[in-house]
Amino acid sequence: MSMTQQAAPAVGTPPAPGRDGRTRQRSLALRLLARPEVGVFLGAVAVLVFFLMAAPTVRQGNSMATVLYQSSTIGIMALPVALLMIGGEFDLSAGVAVITSALTASMLSFQLTVNVWTGVVVALIVSLGIGLFNGWMVVRTGLPSFLVTLGTFLILQGVNLAVTKLVTGNVATDDISDMDGFDQARKIFASSFDIGGVDVKITVVWWLVFAALATWVLLRTKYGNWIFAVGGNKESARAVGVPVNFTKITLFMTVGFGAWFVGMHNLFSFNTVQSGEGVGQELIYIAAAVIGGCLLTGGYGSAIGPVFGAFMFGMVNQGIVYAGWNPDWFKAFLGVMLLGAVLINLYVQRTATRR
Amino acid sequence: MTTEKTHGAVLADTPPAGDAPLVELRGAGKSYGNIRALHGVDLTVHAGKVTCVLGDNGAGKSTLIKIISGLHQHTEGEFRVDGEPVRFSSPREALDLGIATVYQDLATVPLMPVWRNFFLGSEMTKGPWPVRRLDIARMKRTADEELRNMGIVLDDLEQPIGTLSGGQRQCVAIARAVYFGARVLILDEPTAALGVKQSGVVLKYIAAARDRGLGVIFITHNPHHAYMVGDHFSVLRLGTLELSADRSEVSLEELTNHMAGGAELAALKHELAQVRGVDVEELPEEQDLTAPAATGTEEGTP
Numbered sequence: 001m002s003m004t005q006q007a008a009p010a011v012g013t014p015p016a017p018g019r020d021g022r023t024r025q026r027s028l029a030l031r032l033l034a035r036p037e038v039g040v041f042l043g044a045v046a047v048l049v050f051f052l053m054a055a056p057t058v059r060q061g062n063s064m065a066t067v068l069y070q071s072s073t074i075g076i077m078a079l080p081v082a083l084l085m086i087g088g089e090f091d092l093s094a095g096v097a098v099i100t101s102a103l104t105a106s107m108l109s110f111q112l113t114v115n116v117w118t119g120v121v122v123a124l125i126v127s128l129g130i131g132l133f134n135g136w137m138v139v140r141t142g143l144p145s146f147l148v149t150l151g152t153f154l155i156l157q158g159v160n161l162a163v164t165k166l167v168t169g170n171v172a173t174d175d176i177s178d179m180d181g182f183d184q185a186r187k188i189f190a191s192s193f194d195i196g197g198v199d200v201k202i203t204v205v206w207w208l209v210f211a212a213l214a215t216w217v218l219l220r221t222k223y224g225n226w227i228f229a230v231g232g233n234k235e236s237a238r239a240v241g242v243p244v245n246f247t248k249i250t251l252f253m254t255v256g257f258g259a260w261f262v263g264m265h266n267l268f269s270f271n272t273v274q275s276g277e278g279v280g281q282e283l284i285y286i287a288a289a290v291i292g293g294c295l296l297t298g299g300y301g302s303a304i305g306p307v308f309g310a311f312m313f314g315m316v317n318q319g320i321v322y323a324g325w326n327p328d329w330f331k332a333f334l335g336v337m338l339l340g341a342v343l344i345n346l347y348v349q350r351t352a353t354r355r
Numbered sequence: 356m357t358t359e360k361t362h363g364a365v366l367a368d369t370p371p372a373g374d375a376p377l378v379e380l381r382g383a384g385k386s387y388g389n390i391r392a393l394h395g396v397d398l399t400v401h402a403g404k405v406t407c408v409l410g411d412n413g414a415g416k417s418t419l420i421k422i423i424s425g426l427h428q429h430t431e432g433e434f435r436v437d438g439e440p441v442r443f444s445s446p447r448e449a450l451d452l453g454i455a456t457v458y459q460d461l462a463t464v465p466l467m468p469v470w471r472n473f474f475l476g477s478e479m480t481k482g483p484w485p486v487r488r489l490d491i492a493r494m495k496r497t498a499d500e501e502l503r504n505m506g507i508v509l510d511d512l513e514q515p516i517g518t519l520s521g522g523q524r525q526c527v528a529i530a531r532a533v534y535f536g537a538r539v540l541i542l543d544e545p546t547a548a549l550g551v552k553q554s555g556v557v558l559k560y561i562a563a564a565r566d567r568g569l570g571v572i573f574i575t576h577n578p579h580h581a582y583m584v585g586d587h588f589s590v591l592r593l594g595t596l597e598l599s600a601d602r603s604e605v606s607l608e609e610l611t612n613h614m615a616g617g618a619e620l621a622a623l624k625h626e627l628a629q630v631r632g633v634d635v636e637e638l639p640e641e642q643d644l645t646a647p648a649a650t651g652t653e654e655g656t657p
Contacts, residue, residue, distance in 0.1 A: 221480075222478045222489065228464065241450075241477065299466045
């Protein structure tokens with residue numbers, strides 16, 4: 001950082017001293033705190049330590065695997081939701097879109113008696129289509145994404161129930177576990193493997209892979225640069241040539257991809273899908289992203305933060321059970337966590353980004 | 356939309372192209388329906404010269420910039436770039452001909468680091484497609500070099516650009532435009548929201564851009580700022596040219612006279628007397644100032 005010593009200003013006026021002189025080098029601790037994911041990392045460690053002490057069961061490998069599994073199903077969706085939030089938009093339809101995707105794959109495969117992979121591919125197209133529709137509506141109309149996706153949320157919720165009842169005569173889809181390609185698809189979306197006698201679900205691996213990929217894209221690619229820019233200042237971004245609409249629409253489609261993936265996981269681990277589920281999940285994803293240090297107004301955040309945010313959710317969710325408490329407290333606990341995280345984020349940002 | 360390659364370094368070193376104007380307006384005008392916002396405007400921009408466009412609010416300054424920067428099209432007269440008549444349909448076309456506009460409020464994304472802002476929309480990348488990534492080291496080095504060439508010294512390119520002062524932000528935007536191949540730089544009231552000291556900083560960079568061989572169009576309503584860096588002055592009033600004169604033909608006092616009249620003038624003179632500190636010889640004499648100030652009209656003006 002001592003790069004400013006040999007500065008030779010090109011202009012004739014008395015040169016400014018080597019350093020601007022008005023900025024003190026901030027301490028390492030302060031600079032670390034300015035990273036969006038550090039606050040939530042500390043929070044996650046605190047929750048982990050708390051439950052390690054309060055609930056001895058958590059110390060066993062199998063319990064930890066369950067916690068991670070729970071975290072991963074939230075975490076896989078929290079990632080694209082976080083990217084979208086950094087890009088300055090919301091998606092309230094993310095929760096029910098997961099179910100829409102699972103229903104599509106399940107019913108299509110069963111009713112037409114085709115290989116489940118056909119259903120999986122069609123579900124992917126439908127999910128990306130929902131994302132495309134959300135994104136296109138938002139950039140075309142200029143309406144807040146809150147409104148647009150609230151509309152999609154209600155539409156999908158209704159369609160999920162109505163179409164399922166129409167097709168199967170029931171609120172759940174038929175069991176597809178004996179169909180062609182099921183075992184193969186299950187291996188990818190819902191299998192588990194053994195590490196040192198502990199049964200680890202494959203979604204945990206996918207979660208971490210996606211998180212690494214999202215971090216790389218966000219910090220090391222042009223597209224990542226655009227995400228920050230469209231969330232931070234849309235007009236400036238447009239003025240310097242960033243394809244704002246393209247960026248926003250593809251972000252919505254990324255959420256669609258996430259919904260597809262989690263939907264497939266649900267389908268292949270439970271064999272059947274309840275059409276009324278998914279409501280309320282979208283807020284959990286958004287909360288995980290916010291706890292993970294993403295700014296609700298866009299332009300700031302990380303992909304690693306939501307990983308810790310989702311872990312906190314999984315930890316609290318399972319930890320309460322392992323500690324033998326009434327699980328009804330879960331939501332209250334979450335609320336406190338969310339508020340706490342938001343306050344910490346606010347404080348950290350104010351102190352750490354101040355000159 | 357975005358160019359894959361950077362093309363700035365080449366053009367930035369192009370020597371001033373003799374006397375041929377880079378941008379030339381002849382009798383240009385613009386009507387919105389039956390409203391004539393601008394008419395009969397002549398303006399030439401030469402490489403290595405600062406052309407100041409002055410005028411009060413509503414004089415037609417914005418319309419003029421919008422024509423040159425490609426946001427609007429002119430409805431009368433001629434608009435030539437390098438001698439070729441042009442008619443832009445988007446700012447991108449203007450940009451491709453090397454005409455860059457730095458808007459006062461539309462330059463940066465506050466929460467992003469300085470170097471990311473510098474290259475936003477024209478990022479440098481390396482590697483083949485699936486793993487094509489930002490060339491961060493090169494971007495940081497280049498941003499630092501370019502800022503230094505403009506005489507801007509920043510301690511830390513990682514700091515969010517929002518933590519810089521308004522003047523510094525403006526300067527980064529200017530340096531960016533220069534680097535990305537601008538030959539003509541349009542500055543839309545760059546000093547309007549700044550304090551005296553910060554305005555000085557921006558004026559310094561305008562001079563630096565001029566010395567690098569760019570043609571600068573400096574839009575302002577502050578004759579004082581204009582006179583410090585300007586080579587040619589065009590004063591707009593009610594949508595048309597009130598004055599077009601080289602620096603040798605006009606004094607600061609005359610310039611001010613042309614921008615405002617009557618009671619406003621007295622107040623302005625009063626103001627100018629207080630902002631002393633640059634180009635002192637060109638300031639009006641003390642005795643000149645006391646006369647209009649004593650007319651008693653300054654109480655009514657802010």
